[in-house]
Amino acid sequence: MALTPRLTPEETRGTDPVDTGPVELLACGRDAAEVWDHAAAGTLDEHERDCPHCGAAAADARGLEEMVGHLAGQSLVPPETVVDRVVGAVLAELRPRDLIPLDSPHGPAALDAAAAAAVLRGVVDAMAGMRARSCRITRPSAPGGAPGPAEVAMTVTARFGVDLASTTARVRQMVLAAGEQALGVPVARVDIEVVDVFVDGAGTDGPGGSS
Amino acid sequence: MSGADVPVTTFRVGDALVARVAAEAAAAVPGVVALRTDLAGTLLGLAGQVLGTRRAPVVSARVDGGQAEVSLSVVTRLGFNCRDLARAVQREVAAAVGAYTGLDTLVRVTVVDVLIDREPAARDDLSVR
Numbered sequence: 001m002a003l004t005p006r007l008t009p010e011e012t013r014g015t016d017p018v019d020t021g022p023v024e025l026l027a028c029g030r031d032a033a034e035v036w037d038h039a040a041a042g043t044l045d046e047h048e049r050d051c052p053h054c055g056a057a058a059a060d061a062r063g064l065e066e067m068v069g070h071l072a073g074q075s076l077v078p079p080e081t082v083v084d085r086v087v088g089a090v091l092a093e094l095r096p097r098d099l100i101p102l103d104s105p106h107g108p109a110a111l112d113a114a115a116a117a118a119v120l121r122g123v124v125d126a127m128a129g130m131r132a133r134s135c136r137i138t139r140p141s142a143p144g145g146a147p148g149p150a151e152v153a154m155t156v157t158a159r160f161g162v163d164l165a166s167t168t169a170r171v172r173q174m175v176l177a178a179g180e181q182a183l184g185v186p187v188a189r190v191d192i193e194v195v196d197v198f199v200d201g202a203g204t205d206g207p208g209g210s211s
Numbered sequence: 212m213s214g215a216d217v218p219v220t221t222f223r224v225g226d227a228l229v230a231r232v233a234a235e236a237a238a239a240v241p242g243v244v245a246l247r248t249d250l251a252g253t254l255l256g257l258a259g260q261v262l263g264t265r266r267a268p269v270v271s272a273r274v275d276g277g278q279a280e281v282s283l284s285v286v287t288r289l290g291f292n293c294r295d296l297a298r299a300v301q302r303e304v305a306a307a308v309g310a311y312t313g314l315d316t317l318v319r320v321t322v323v324d325v326l327i328d329r330e331p332a333a334r335d336d337l338s339v340r
Contacts, residue, residue, distance in 0.1 A: 068290045086254075099321065102294045106301035111293050111322040119289060122327040182325075184294020 024172055026053040027165040032173035036061040053166045056128060060174050063126050068182060100139045101147040102184060113137055116183055120152065123178040124171055129159035133195060139185065149188030150179060157196040168192045224279070224312045230272040233281045233318070236307035237270070240299050242291030246270065247284045247323050279314040288326040297322055 026032055028051050038044045039058035048054040098113035117135040124132035133155040142148035152175050158167050172190045179187035237243055246269040270283045281304060287296050301318040308316040 102297050102322070104294070104298045104301060104320075106298055106305065107317050107319060109294070109297035109301060109320045109322075111297070112324065115323065115325045116293075118327060119325050122289065182289055182292065184292045184297075 024169040026057060026169050027163045028053045030054055030057075032057045032060075032169045033176075036173060036177065040065075053163060056166065057170055057173065060127050060170055061177070063128075064123055064174065064177055064181070067123065067126055100137060100150065100185060103147070111183065111185070116185070119182050120154065120175055120178055123174055123182070124154070124156060127170065127174060129162040130167065130171065131157045131198065133157060137185075149186040151189040151191075152179070152187055153191040153193075155193045155195045157198050158194055160197045160199045162197075164194060167194055224274050224314060226272050226274055229274055229279050229281060229308055229312065229314070229316075230270040232308050232311050233272055233283060233304045233316075234270045236304045237283055237285060237300050240296070240303050242287050242296045243285050243300065244288055244326060245286040247286055274314065277313075277315060279308055279312070279316045280319070281308065281316060282319040282321075284321045284323040286324040286326065287322060289328070293322045293325065 023031060023033075026035070028047070030048070030051070030053070035044075035048055035054045035057040038048060039061040044054075044058060048058065099110040100113050100116055102109040102111050113136075116137050120137065121132035121135045124130055124135075135155075136153045137150055139147050139150045154171065154175065156167070156171055158164060171192050175190045176187050179185050234246060237246060248269040248271075270281060272279060272281045283300070283304070285296070285300060287293065297320045300320050304318045305316045308314060
């Protein structure tokens with residue numbers, strides 16, 4: 001799964017964790033994409049197993065996998081009542097229809113932008129210590145006329161105490177992975193704004209609770 | 212077929228037939244939870260149910276000469292890749308309509324909704340937001 005341009009270990013060593021370079025690193029200096037790959041392959045190294053930041057990123061990877069696999073495994077079609085159908089049609093009629101083009105060799109295909117944004121919000125909501133607020137996804141045309149890679153702008157809130165330096169790296173990685181796995185849309189740019197923190201009564205059940 | 216007295220037979224495939232074949236083929240693609248239509252189509256479908264006429268209003272189809280154009284809106288669920296699903300629907304529908312009618316078919320697919328199963332934990336947090 002080669003989702004992001006990688007930094008070699010030499011480059012990583014010289015990079016300040018808070019540097020807003022092309023790839024945001026986790027607070028411990030690791031690349032979230034690499035942690036995801038290791039989690040998928042089951043080859044987490046000693047640091048990645050012990051470090052809370054890497055642990056959170058690895059949990060994200062498993063979370064997306066579980067969520068996607070679980071829902072894909074369901075075969076039941078939700079019962080559709082007459083009311084549901086009419087309300088759905090009325091809502092669909094009222095809603096402004098923004099469409100994202102999907103790449104297909106067989107003809108024109110598109111995805112509703114609101115549905116795509118809901119998917120991305122859903123996967124970020126499933127991350128430990130993170131809630132999505134708003135999400136916008138657009139796919140501007142490349143100079144040649146074909147649709148270029150998508151751009152995602154997102155606002156999130158984080159649980160109080162979660163390391164914010166890692167937050168953007170984790171959300172970014174989640175959005176890139178979900179864009180590819182769930183939507184089939186390559187994502188080139190993710191703008192993340194952490195707008196608030198929240199405190200929940202459940203205590204620190206998630207990783208990254210240190211301050 | 213040289214006899215001049217053989218009546219000329221023309222054969223034209225109707226829009227509704229293409230729409231029905233396309234709807235059946237699309238609904239059979241794994242990952243398609245439902246086909247959706249606009250308000251007019253929904254009401255027509257309900258009226259058809261009440262009146263007992265079965266039609267396939269969820270797909271709009273137009274036959275023009277040897278070409279057919281089919282537009283359909285599908286609903287899927289999280290876990291199926293939207294791009295792959297759209298391609299599969301296009302492939303299956305074009306193949307089914309082509310096999311049944313011999314028409315060259317352009318299939319226009321829009322994924323209008325992706326169903327997400329919100330877990331109870333996420334639902335609880337709605338009050339926080």
